[in-house]
Amino acid sequence: MKPIEYIRPDSADAALDAIRAENAKFIGGGTNLLDLMKLEVETPDALVDVHRLDMGGFSDTDGNGLRIGAEVTNTTLANNSRVRKDYRVLSEALLSGATVQLRNRATTGGNFLQRTRCYYFMDTTRPCNKREPGSGCAALNGPSRIHAILGTSAHCIATHPSDMAVAMAALDAKIHTRKADGASRTVAATELHRLPGDTPQIDTVLEDGELIEAVTLPAPLGGTHLYRKVRDRSSYAFALVSAAIVLRIADGKIETTRLALGGVAHKPWRAEKAEARLAGQAPTEENFQAAAEAELADARAEGSHAFKIELAKRTIVAALREAADRENAA
Amino acid sequence: MNDIIKGKWIGKPLDRVDGPLKVSGAATYAAEHDIDAAIGFIVEATIAKGTIASIETANAEAAKGVIAVLTYENAPKMAPWGDGADDRFEQSHGVLVDGTIRHYGQPVALVIAETLEQARHAASLVAVTYDEQAPALGVDRADSELAEGLDGGFEPTNRRGDFDRAWAESDLTVDLNYTTPHMIPAAMEPHSAIAEWDGERLTVRNSLQVIASGVACLANTFGIDEENIRVLSPYIGGGFGSKLGQHYDTILAAAGAKKLNRPVKVVQTRRNLFHAGPHRARIEQRIRLGATRDGTLKAVNFETWSTQAIGYFYTEGPMASAASAYRCDALHWTGKTRQANETLNDSMRAPGEALGGVTFEAAIDELAEKVGMDPLEFRLKNEPTEDPASGKPFATRDLVECMKRGADEFGWADRPKEPRSRREGRKLIGYGMASAIRGNMMQEGSCRIDLSAGGHLTVKMDMTDIGTGTYTILTQIAAEALGLHPDDITVDLADSDNPATAGSGGSFGAGTSGSALWNACIALREKLARAGGFNIDPDEIDFDEGTMQAGDRAVALADVLKDSDGFSAEGSIKPGEEHEDYVQNSYGAHFCEVAVDMDSCEIEVRRFVSVFSAGRILNRKTAHSQCLGGLVWGIGGAIREELWMDERTGGYVNRDLAEYHVAVNRDVPKCDIIFLENPDPKSNPIGTKGIGELALCGAGGAVVNAIYNATGKRVYDLPVTLDKLL
Ligand SMILES: Cc1cc2nc3c(=O)[nH]c(=O)nc-3n(C[C@H](O)[C@H](O)[C@H](O)COP(=O)(O)OP(=O)(O)OC[C@H]3O[C@@H](n4cnc5c(N)ncnc54)[C@H](O)[C@@H]3O)c2cc1C
Numbered sequence A: 001m002k003p004i005e006y007i008r009p010d011s012a013d014a015a016l017d018a019i020r021a022e023n024a025k026f027i028g029g030g031t032n033l034l035d036l037m038k039l040e041v042e043t044p045d046a047l048v049d050v051h052r053l054d055m056g057g058f059s060d061t062d063g064n065g066l067r068i069g070a071e072v073t074n075t076t077l078a079n080n081s082r083v084r085k086d087y088r089v090l091s092e093a094l095l096s097g098a099t100v101q102l103r104n105r106a107t108t109g110g111n112f113l114q115r116t117r118c119y120y121f122m123d124t125t126r127p128c129n130k131r132e133p134g135s136g137c138a139a140l141n142g143p144s145r146i147h148a149i150l151g152t153s154a155h156c157i158a159t160h161p162s163d164m165a166v167a168m169a170a171l172d173a174k175i176h177t178r179k180a181d182g183a184s185r186t187v188a189a190t191e192l193h194r195l196p197g198d199t200p201q202i203d204t205v206l207e208d209g210e211l212i213e214a215v216t217l218p219a220p221l222g223g224t225h226l227y228r229k230v231r232d233r234s235s236y237a238f239a240l241v242s243a244a245i246v247l248r249i250a251d252g253k254i255e256t257t258r259l260a261l262g263g264v265a266h267k268p269w270r271a272e273k274a275e276a277r278l279a280g281q282a283p284t285e286e287n288f289q290a291a292a293e294a295e296l297a298d299a300r301a302e303g304s305h306a307f308k309i310e311l312a313k314r315t316i317v318a319a320l321r322e323a324a325d326r327e328n329a330a
Numbered sequence B: 001m002n003d004i005i006k007g008k009w010i011g012k013p014l015d016r017v018d019g020p021l022k023v024s025g026a027a028t029y030a031a032e033h034d035i036d037a038a039i040g041f042i043v044e045a046t047i048a049k050g051t052i053a054s055i056e057t058a059n060a061e062a063a064k065g066v067i068a069v070l071t072y073e074n075a076p077k078m079a080p081w082g083d084g085a086d087d088r089f090e091q092s093h094g095v096l097v098d099g100t101i102r103h104y105g106q107p108v109a110l111v112i113a114e115t116l117e118q119a120r121h122a123a124s125l126v127a128v129t130y131d132e133q134a135p136a137l138g139v140d141r142a143d144s145e146l147a148e149g150l151d152g153g154f155e156p157t158n159r160r161g162d163f164d165r166a167w168a169e170s171d172l173t174v175d176l177n178y179t180t181p182h183m184i185p186a187a188m189e190p191h192s193a194i195a196e197w198d199g200e201r202l203t204v205r206n207s208l209q210v211i212a213s214g215v216a217c218l219a220n221t222f223g224i225d226e227e228n229i230r231v232l233s234p235y236i237g238g239g240f241g242s243k244l245g246q247h248y249d250t251i252l253a254a255a256g257a258k259k260l261n262r263p264v265k266v267v268q269t270r271r272n273l274f275h276a277g278p279h280r281a282r283i284e285q286r287i288r289l290g291a292t293r294d295g296t297l298k299a300v301n302f303e304t305w306s307t308q309a310i311g312y313f314y315t316e317g318p319m320a321s322a323a324s325a326y327r328c329d330a331l332h333w334t335g336k337t338r339q340a341n342e343t344l345n346d347s348m349r350a351p352g353e354a355l356g357g358v359t360f361e362a363a364i365d366e367l368a369e370k371v372g373m374d375p376l377e378f379r380l381k382n383e384p385t386e387d388p389a390s391g392k393p394f395a396t397r398d399l400v401e402c403m404k405r406g407a408d409e410f411g412w413a414d415r416p417k418e419p420r421s422r423r424e425g426r427k428l429i430g431y432g433m434a435s436a437i438r439g440n441m442m443q444e445g446s447c448r449i450d451l452s453a454g455g456h457l458t459v460k461m462d463m464t465d466i467g468t469g470t471y472t473i474l475t476q477i478a479a480e481a482l483g484l485h486p487d488d489i490t491v492d493l494a495d496s497d498n499p500a501t502a503g504s505g506g507s508f509g510a511g512t513s514g515s516a517l518w519n520a521c522i523a524l525r526e527k528l529a530r531a532g533g534f535n536i537d538p539d540e541i542d543f544d545e546g547t548m549q550a551g552d553r554a555v556a557l558a559d560v561l562k563d564s565d566g567f568s569a570e571g572s573i574k575p576g577e578e579h580e581d582y583v584q585n586s587y588g589a590h591f592c593e594v595a596v597d598m599d600s601c602e603i604e605v606r607r608f609v610s611v612f613s614a615g616r617i618l619n620r621k622t623a624h625s626q627c628l629g630g631l632v633w634g635i636g637g638a639i640r641e642e643l644w645m646d647e648r649t650g651g652y653v654n655r656d657l658a659e660y661h662v663a664v665n666r667d668v669p670k671c672d673i674i675f676l677e678n679p680d681p682k683s684n685p686i687g688t689k690g691i692g693e694l695a696l697c698g699a700g701g702a703v704v705n706a707i708y709n710a711t712g713k714r715v716y717d718l719p720v721t722l723d724k725l726l
């Protein structure tokens, strides 16, 4: 770990001033960034801690939505009473992630921006286009159990590992940021992360030094919320495949489906094809299956993660079935 | 049979005597000793085979805080790897001796700095180039030779009975190929050491299961006398075989300290250990079994192919599980291996049976099904009267009792037998069982005890406590033998200045060190009895609550001690003829229930009932913990753990505990653990048998058999991860 400067500003303006300094990074809980710094995968010269910024915690928005400050920890967010009541899929997603100890540290902003768990990305002795553009992708012909099946490129097959971000994508959350020059903007959670293409070194649409200040959730959708996470052990494992679902059924027809997948792509994967296939349909096994097939039609995997294509289909169907059962029982 | 043991202290579920120190952080683990040491950080080779072409250290040396960078060009002289002894734990572990690379992750430099952060950063500035050669990696059946021997003292081949004939006479056969993966013990405490030199005298504080061979290793590596070496490992955060011998942490700390003439500490990082620490090899296994229609097991043939590290002779033998299990006409095995450019493949908890307890027990399950018999009935029917591998008599044998008791407690008879016949919602429920057999070993050990004039007993030996509870059970043994209270006993372990033992490993630790201590106590009882004026057989005297009593004569120990200089005694043990003449095993039986999700194929182990017979139980609490830990390992090994080698490089890819999946709490159900407490007089004077590894043997077999019963699918490539059931 190389020597760093540690800065702890107490206002967003001061933080943006500090981040403009050469090669600085924000630090939230540090649960991802510090690990990567020890491995010298991340090598900032300075860290700007966001904990003393007042980013607002929780508040209700005008449109009956919920605003969440970027500093809110994963534990606090998961246990917030409005999140548990109105955005349950988010609470379930958070609680399925990592461990209590990690969730107590991890922040909302940091969770969005955590980096891939790709083994080769974390090993500076191996080629990785994300870490070192142009060096190649060691995952393409090596063990690749945790890699992507949708939206991959010849340059990178990494996944985004977050559970929280998958639920946020399903809920159409919006991310509110300030660029290093102070300008504010809003980015949809579904648009925050990008596909790797030929620039896998760029994870998100954010600019260098752009601060996530808050996330807003739109007015509650109602319906049944469910997060189904399939993993290699029963806790403390990243998702092989996950599905965040909000489902509303009225008069035997699907009125609303929000479906996002985790563990399958370089970004939380909003399953628009499946959603379209289900709109107005009866909640039957055949329709669920057809929706899953539609979503995975373009899935590709050559390596040891090829099984995830079938697993993703099954996970979608299982999650939809369970949500529909609960919705019908309600 | 030992009549002195009344069970006043032995057997009691006494809390760990070192527990308060551990939970309060006052127990000093290897890296925690308050010594002003410089910190070393290892630079790993990034090839598996070849030689160093150039090594550039100037940038690292110029970095802040750096004191020295050791490479093969400037390191203190060490004997080449493998020199000095045939024993793999005693042989030289010389590193940075020359530019040859034998495995990926081998240390090529040690950067020593004032702080860990400085050393770690400077390590990234060392630039190494290599002349790379194509490494030998992985199992290659065609290029394998018979192993020199198999772990656990087994010959590489066994040829009892006429296999071809027994096979031909079988009505029903199975011919199965299994693979078991690379695994790593991943003890909670990483390998760590602080070394310091005082002239020619070397003192090492590290985390080591066996002290005496560790001293020999340092002597062979650095070319110094054993008398000049002191090794201390008072607290060890788990070993599981990975700390039986010295490793890079210790050798490099000692080399660094010699170079600097200042104490040096080296703690291997988790990621470094995943490359360079001892592993379990990937093994291919072929098991052929034959039976007649009535369920008589006729033929067993068990072949394995594995790899061993260059210059490190160790081959695991999963066939150990077949050696003592079931009666048959012919039992053959062959263990082959080849030298490969892999990290040390070495003992990992229950070497042999940990793997055979899955594969062999799964094969038996499959054969029983072919025969059309309940797998429990099949096992009961083929209960041997003599050891199938050797024909020797068993010292004790209560496998049947274990199976019957377990079946009762579990409700085995009531389960649905047809595979895939029980569903709960979207879950398939299945039931499986397996036997547990683990060789019961004894080693040599000695002990010295001193009873002070004030009545306090000190026990000294170089035995280690790797977290299993050794301090506690030794306290109980001395308390029982001498009628002292545990508070009046101090157990002083893991110091090479103390009398030598074989340390902790192979589940022989408690029996060996406990018997040495027992014999010392017997010697002390005799001295005390004489001093107390008794002239009868000391065994007739009851030592209890600080008093010696026989008939109506009672003498307080305090009276004997008060005008004395205290009393001392020594005791030792070595495996007697009974370990030659009889086959010694611990036994058990596992029954478990699993649920497999019909959609995702995620596996949940829902219930375990295990019955164990491991002789006399010294402490019901620590014994229970050992067995529970064994079950956790069994579950992890069957369905979770696999270390992936990147065959392009010879390195491992999932090098942290997030991606190498040991079983977590939620993977482990409620486990009923039952002991048949049958003290075994042929095992040792205190009647114990090995327990630390027993529970792991067969636990995974019960799990995979239950998965079959749930799903109707047999998986031969372990672990059974969900993708293999889709
Ligand atoms: C062993 C392990 C297991 C885990 N398992 C899971 C799991 O199962 N599921 C899961 O979802 N996650 C899991 N995680 C990941 C965990 O959720 C993330 O590490 C955590 O959410 C990151 O949050 P943080 O605040 O600690 O981020 P940090 O490590 O502090 O930062 C991460 C990134 O975000 C940037 N950043 C932080 N805050 C801001 C801000 N306000 N504005 C702009 N940039 C910012 C930092 O510069 C950095 O690049 C696991 C982590 C570990 C170590």
Ligand code: SF4
Binding pocket: A116, A118, A119, A120, A121, A127, A128, A129, A130, A131, A136, A137, A138, A139, A140, A155, A156, A157, A158, A200
């Ligand atoms: S998948 Fe992406 S992150 Fe992983 S090695 Fe390839 S380029 Fe790097």
